[in-house]
Amino acid sequence: MTSPDRVAGHLVLPGVLTAGQAAETVASLLAVQRPDGAIPWFRGHHLDPWDHIEAAMALDTAGEHSAAARAYDWLARHQNADGSWCAAYHDGAYDQVTDHGRETNFCAYVAVGVWHHHLATGDDAFLDRMWPVVYAAVEFVLRHQQPGGQIGWRSEPDGTVTADALLTGSSSIHQALRCALAIAEAREEPQPDWELAAGALGHAVRHHPERFLDKDRYSMDWYYPVLGGAVTGEAARARIDARWDEFVVPGLGVRCVLPNPWVTGGESCELALALWAVGESDRALAILKSLGHLRAEGGMYWTGYVFEGDAETGREPAVWPEELTTWTAGSLLLAVAALGGDEATTAVFGGTRLPRGLEPDCADCG
Numbered sequence: 001m002t003s004p005d006r007v008a009g010h011l012v013l014p015g016v017l018t019a020g021q022a023a024e025t026v027a028s029l030l031a032v033q034r035p036d037g038a039i040p041w042f043r044g045h046h047l048d049p050w051d052h053i054e055a056a057m058a059l060d061t062a063g064e065h066s067a068a069a070r071a072y073d074w075l076a077r078h079q080n081a082d083g084s085w086c087a088a089y090h091d092g093a094y095d096q097v098t099d100h101g102r103e104t105n106f107c108a109y110v111a112v113g114v115w116h117h118h119l120a121t122g123d124d125a126f127l128d129r130m131w132p133v134v135y136a137a138v139e140f141v142l143r144h145q146q147p148g149g150q151i152g153w154r155s156e157p158d159g160t161v162t163a164d165a166l167l168t169g170s171s172s173i174h175q176a177l178r179c180a181l182a183i184a185e186a187r188e189e190p191q192p193d194w195e196l197a198a199g200a201l202g203h204a205v206r207h208h209p210e211r212f213l214d215k216d217r218y219s220m221d222w223y224y225p226v227l228g229g230a231v232t233g234e235a236a237r238a239r240i241d242a243r244w245d246e247f248v249v250p251g252l253g254v255r256c257v258l259p260n261p262w263v264t265g266g267e268s269c270e271l272a273l274a275l276w277a278v279g280e281s282d283r284a285l286a287i288l289k290s291l292g293h294l295r296a297e298g299g300m301y302w303t304g305y306v307f308e309g310d311a312e313t314g315r316e317p318a319v320w321p322e323e324l325t326t327w328t329a330g331s332l333l334l335a336v337a338a339l340g341g342d343e344a345t346t347a348v349f350g351g352t353r354l355p356r357g358l359e360p361d362c363a364d365c366g
Contacts, residue, residue, distance in 0.1 A: 008063060010340030015289040017336055024299030025329050026062040029055060032326050037070030040091040041325045046098055049075065049085040049106040050172075051327035053113035058330035060120040061337035061345055068117055069126060075110055076133045083107070083136030084155065100157035105169035108141045108176035110134055112348060115179040118186070119344035131187060138180045141173060142197050149200030149360070150211045167205065167212040168220040171228030174201050178229060179348065181355035198357025205230035217258045219247045219267050227274040229351040236278045247271075252307055253290050261308035262320070265294045265301045269331035273349050276338050288335055300324035301332060 004019040011022040032055075033039045039055040040047040056071035079085060084107045088099035114130045117123070143161070144152035150165035151173050177198040184191045204211050205225050215221045222243050225231040231239055247255045253263035254271050268287050275284035294302045302319045309316045337345040347353055 006063065008061075008340075008342070010337050010342040010345075011062060011333065013285070013288065013336045013339060016285070016291075017332075021295075021299060022062070022333070022336075025301075025333060026059070026064060026299075028299045028324075029059060029326055029329055030064065030067055033059075033067060033071070034092075037067075037072075037074035038089070038091075039071055039326055041327065042323060043091060045091055045323075046088040047091060048088050050103075050109045051325075051330075053109050054334070055326040055330040057113050057116050057345075057348075058333040058337075060117055061333050061342055065117070065121050065123075068120075069123075072110075072114060072117060072126075072130060072133075076130065079133055079136065083138075083140030085137075087154075102140070102155040103169070104141045104144050104151050104153055104155075105166075105172040105176075107137045108173040108180075110137050111176045111180035111183060115182050116344050116348045118183070119347055127183065127186065131183065131189075134180055134183055138177065138191075138194060141176075142194070145197055145201070146211070148208060148211045149197075149202075149204035150208075151201060165212050166215065166221075167209065168215070168218070168224040170201060170212065171205055171224040171230055173228075174198065174205060174230045175228040175348075175351070175354075177201065177357065178351065178354040181357065182353075185355060195355065195358045198355070199359045200357075202230040202357060203360050206235075219254050219256060219258075219271070222247060223271050223274045226278060227270055227349070229277075229354070232278070232351075236274075237280070240275065240278070240280070248287070249307065251290050252293065252305065253287065256304065262304050262306050264304035265291055265328040266303070266325075266331045269328075269335040272335040273331075273338055276335070277350055281339060284335070284339060288332070288339070291332065294319075294328070296324055298324075299329070300326075301328040303328055 004023045007019040007022045012019050038047050039052045056068045059068040084102035086097040087101045087103050090096040090098050111134050118127045151170045152161050152163045153166045153169045154162045226236040249263050253268035256262055256264040256267050272284040272287040303323045303325050306320045307317050338349050
């Protein structure tokens with residue numbers, strides 16, 4: 001178990017986490033992890049691959065590398081023959097699938113987690129062991145890429161590919177493809193098709209919003225092109241500034257979806273990561289400081305908070321849903337680690353050392 005005197009300096013952030021608080025949060029994450037490595041949302045709920053990986057990455061930021069490795073071993077054991085994972089597995093019976101669909105951003109994210117773990121540990125044997133897993137997952141995901149570069153968001157249980165693409169999901173896949181390319185480069189196994197795919201996807205995210213389903217009510221569609229590394233520099237800062245007042249609730253966090261008076265911890269921490277990535281550390285810190293009201297006894301974090309009451313129903317402002325989710329705590333630890341300069345986390349989310357892929361060589365690209 002992590003103790004305060006073992007907490008790395010990058011997890012101590014004034015106004016956000018003390019060493020004792022960080023240790024408590026890490027211990028709570030470890031307590032939710034199953035002996036086989038699985039990390040559900042919380043005990044009794046389901047596991048999805050993306051959030052499982054985010055929690056594993058958070059454990060690596062705290063030096064809990066063995067626990068993180070067990071999480072990746074769980075993924076290796078449960079990967080489907082086509083390279084995918086199912087969208088949800090029941091807690092306590094992980095061979096029992098509760099959603100047989102295969103979501104592409106869920107499957108791609110293994111590359112981010114594996115590269116992060118390797119950077120955190122320097123474990124070449126782990127990278128060798130996980131390479132076939134990453135390779136198969138990326139190949140599965142790229143079978144969903146559309147002619148415009150965007151990635152169809154899901155395969156149905158019968159194998160039917162959904163061509164419709166989500167901006168948030170494709171932006172996350174963009175980051176994952178860059179991490180997959182970094183893994184391939186480290187292994188000296190170049191993947192030119194992945195480079196082309198990453199370039200086409202980044203181009204679509206930056207220049208062709210019409211190729212994605214319209215979900216602009218959701219804050220993730222606002223900041224994920226920045227968080228996923230497709231939109232950078234001045235364009236990234238302009239994108240963030242354009243809708244700041246719509247989504248950010250001062251002192252409380254970030255709305256999940258407009259116009260609902262509901263701030264959520266996961267979206268708030270991800271926005272903080274995006275802000276840090278574009279050099280806006282002061283604003284990132286302010287967002288993280290605003291999340292103290294979501295911290296619960298024991299060190300976990302509530303998923304969200306409804307900050308306006310309803311006179312008609314008599315409902316008061318309140319935590320909602322009443323869930324302490326591993327991915328909310330994990331996203332906070334990752335954001336704090338980035339602001340604190342943790343090398344593996346800054347490399348994965350800063351992106352400056354990740355391959356970018358090959359931009360389409362055309363005059364207009366459709």
